[in-house]
Amino acid sequence: MISAEYLAYRIGTSTAVLACVSVLTFGMMYLTPGDPARAVLYHQTGQQPSAEAVAAFRAEHGFDDPFPIRYWHWITDVVQRDLGESYRTGRPVSTMIVDALPATIELAIAAMAVALVIAIPTGVASAVYRGTWIDQASQLFALVGVSMPNFWLGYLLIIVFALHLGLAPVSGTGGLSHLVLPAIALGTGMAAIVTRLVRTSMLDVLDAEYVDAARAKGTAERIVVYKHALRNALIPVVTVVGLQFGFVLNGAVVIEIVFQRPGLGMMLVDAIFARDFPVVQGVVLIVAVLFVVTNLLVDLSYRVLDPRVQFGGEHA
Amino acid sequence: MVSRDTPLLSVENLETHFDTAVEPVRAVDGASFTVDPGEVVGLVGESGSGKSVTARSIVGLESPGEIVGGSIRFDGTDLTDVDDRIRRQHRGDRIGMVFQDPTATLNPVFDVGEQIAEALRIHDVDRQRLTDFMHVPFVSDRQAWRDHRERAIELMEQVDIADPGSRAGDYPHEFSGGMAQRAMLAIALAGDPDLLIADEPTTALDTTTQATILERLDSLAATGETAVLLVTHDLGIVAERCDRVVVLYGGQVMESGPTEQVLTAPEHPYTRDLLECLIDDAEPQTRLSTIEGTVPDRFDEIGCPFASRCDYATAACRTSDPPIVDPGPDHRVVCGELETVPDAHVMDGANRSTRSEPTDGHAGSDRPPGNERERRVASASRTGDGTAAILAARNLSKRFETTDSWVDRLRGNRRYLDAVEDVSVSVERGQTLGIVGESGSGKSTVVDMLVGLEAPTSGRVELDGNPVGTVADRSAEQLAKVGVVFQHTRGSINPRATVRDVIAEPLFESGWDADRRTDRVDELLELVDLSPTHADRRRHQLSGGQLQRVAIARALALEPAVVVLDEPVSALDVSNRAKILNLLLDLQEQLGLTYVVVSHDLSVVGHVADEVLVMYAGQVMERGPTETLFDRPSHPYTNALLDAIPSVSGDTPAASLPGSVPSAVDPPSGCRFHMRCPLAEPECRSETPSMEAVDDARSRCHFASEIAADSDDDSEPLEHISPDTFS
Secondary structure: OOOHHHHHHHHHHHHHHHHHHHHHHHHHHHHOOOOHHHHHHHHHHOOOOOHHHHHHHHHHOOOOOOHHHHHHHHHHHHHOOOOOEOOOOOOEHHHHHHHHHHHHHHHHHHHHHHHHHHHHHHHHHHHHOOOOHHHHHHHHHHHHHHHOOHHHHHHHHHHHHHHHOOOOOOOOOOOHHHHHHHHHHHHHHHHHHHHHHHHHHHHHHHOOHHHHHHHHOOOOHHHHHHHHHHHHHHHHHHHHHHHHHHHHHHHHHHHHHHOOOOOHHHHHHHHHHOOOHHHHHHHHHHHHHHHHHHHHHHHHHHHHHOOOOOOOOOOO | OOOOOOOOEEEEEEEEEEOOOOOOEEEEEEEEEEEOOOOEEEEEOOOOOOHHHHHHHHHOOOOOOEEEEEEEEEOOEEHHHOOHHHHHHHEOOOEEEEOOOHHHHOOOOOOHHHHHHHHHHHHHOOOOOHHHHHOOOOOOOHHHHHHHHHHHHHHHHHOOOOOHHHHOOOOHHHOOHHHHHHHHHHHHHOOOOOEEEEEOOOOOOOHHHHHHHHHHHHHHHHOOOOEEEEEEOOHHHHHHHOOEEEEEEOOEEEEEEEHHHHHHOOOOHHHHHHHHOOOOOOOOOOOOOOOOOOOOOOOOOOOOOOHHHOOOOOHHHHHOOOOEEEEEOOEEEEOOOOOOOOOOOOOOOOOHHHHOOOOOOOOOOOOOOOOHHHHHHHHOOOOOOOOOEEEEEEEEEEEEEOOOOHHHHHHOOOOEEEEEEEEEEEEEOOOEEEEEOOOOOOHHHHHHHHOOOOOOOEEEEEEOOEEEOOOOOOOHHHHHHEEEEOOOOHHHOOOOOEHHHHHHHHHHHOOOOHHHHHHHHHHHHHHOOOOHHHHHOEHHHOOHHHHHHHHHHHHHOOOOOEEEEEOOOOOOOHHHHHHHHHHHHHHHHHHOOEEEEEEOOHHHHHHHOOEEEEEEOOEEEEEEEHHHHHHOOOOHHHHHHHHOOOOOOOOOOOOOOOOOOOOOOOOOOOOOOOOOOOOOOHHHHHOOOOOEEEOOEEEOOOOHHHHHHHHHHOOHHHHHHOHHHHO
């Protein structure tokens, strides 16, 4: 079983990773060209701000302090769940994230679902019917899927299904119908990668002696494939799917722009253009937290998937 | 029901081919044989003779091969002529199968109980629904699931798995090899089959465990309900367990008939060669006979497949198919030159060394077949307490900590595993020390400490009389002095490296330049009888015997004085085993090497070693000169190991040793062996015996001298070892 000790160890290392991420995100903003004070004031007033106004803004937000001090102020607030306020709107960043996060998570999960629903059966069929047209077709899909940029696929889907066929709304949020096209646009690339992985993993497992042993019992081929082989083949797949979740969040940023879906992605892009640093830092940090937590969950899920994995003990 | 008059299984002219880019490999090429109801038939041959593919073809697991000809009649149905569904229904239901490596044949992600229950479920349902097999909540039949689980536990009990109720929930990696093979047997028996096919069921197991599994198969056949097709390369097993034997080579049957007849009066040259490879009656430390050449990848389409390796082959053997001869009732031999083959000799060992010609090259072919041992033993100090010892261990102990969490550690709840306790050994220059014991006896840990891969918890290792630490502390000179051949040869060789790179690695590490490396590798290849063409091959292009030679060459690269060999032949078939043992003996003579040979098989150790150390549960049970241990064992465990060796010339089958090595975390009180000892008295449970001298051996048993005296005047329990061999 997963010991409390192992959990403590993993949470410790995860925290260390997040600490590094926080320094990097904060530092990157520091190095970005363009003075946030000017950008924000320009945005608010619509004209070039006066030198006094800029100086006042910089003083108010502590821009003139040295980096370690600024970082210290920011991080001590962050651990108290205060991500600061947006320079532009003055709204707390945490509130903004809480508002935008569900839409992005919804998109990411839908995309993952699309990817897995396509990839697992395709990958399995590809391995089972190795060398046949089914295998070739699925390999072709994997190649095309992985080569296609998701924003391009997004526009393609909008043109075909929303504009020409009128089967789905072009953009915005709402019910399930608003989710279908973005999820497909985002999920296809991942589906392609996972298909290839499931295929390779299944081919390995289908060669294993225990698969023949299962057949020797008189087990129907369907059960051999979906119970005995797939369960083992999914072990490496889970790692990659977990890692891919980070890339899906990444892709969600682009897809949210393409489909004009409000979410973390749109929030981030707007904030970057406006030099709205607290928002950018907050979003990046939250994405990093999601990424680290997903990976932790993936590692812990090994214990469930693979009884041979032991955590924390010296002897397996 | 099965009719008693006709064969249960009749394989006729079976041809199973594997497609390759060049031309198909004819793995099974016209094999024919039958199995009667309730009969035990042995299917024997070297690795690559087609026996496994034949067995797998019967159950329809020949893929990626393809059955291209012949028929497999099982109880009236031709299995090559029915659709996949019917074939599948025969699997498990009518024909059960047990495979070679039990740890690889159980699915790692399901508990053992589930895997047995599944086999039961298959036979209870007409249609196999995925949901029932995946245990989907609310959809699957929970009651049926519980029933099958209960019956699975009953089956586990039937195959002698202790505490089946709790072990059913264990996963395969928590099972020992022997236990896992029992679980496989339970699966195979779940459908109450008429035929059980066992494909090398004990090759991966200890000798003592082997006997237990074979006894189980025997008792199964004894009920008359189940026939057994036993696929093996070991004729000793066939001699003891089979009613009839079928000898396969090149995918064709060379000889078949009643075991007694085939093994005592073998007709076919191949059968004779196989028999002569056995260590059985061979003079210790002499060359064993081998079969010339190796099994080729492809055989010619016409002619006898064995012609290329046969001593009696004529031009006719190569150009036309050999005739079938019937030398006796139910005895068939496929050979055209039986007249020229000298009369079948009785396998009494008399003719043995006369026809043993070195087949693999130059090394030591002029070695006299005489009594090597006597000479060497005479020159050596028998006590081995080590003034002249080149490698010695003084009171070695190794304790591993198994405390799982640091919370427990802080609380002081520490748990330990004493893998090795107070072991002292020494080996003198030019001598061979054998270490023998079952899995879990601690022999590999002793080896790890000797070669410096593990640091002893207490005690020390001495090389040339100087204390040495682990590999990190040893000087280059000390490192070069000890060569190691690791247990799983295939795993110890980098799959991407060429043979040349593998052998040159130790040279590279000690800074030899490229030219000298090339020369040395060429020299080493010659030394181990590999041709220069092997230098550019990689792991997957080599046979088991060739890989072992590469591993030996690597161990010899830096001209070591001592070579430590961990199970050097346990993965090899009889003919390769004989060749590697011959090679080792030749190299020892040629280079004056000192060996430490570790094996679970006492017959191997007995053949090569001057002194033997018998280990059990981390302790030495007995140690002494090899003859003494074989002739007058003074410990019941040594007795049990001797009794477990299958033998062609024995009258009584190998005896099993019930139970298994106890856990080192919680060792038994008193004598470690008392729980499995047939002679245990109450005092054995409470008092730990110390090492007592019995003649020139030392034994850790309260009754050591009685046992030794007993085995001296009453040779009954040791009869199959043929005491005269050692006299």
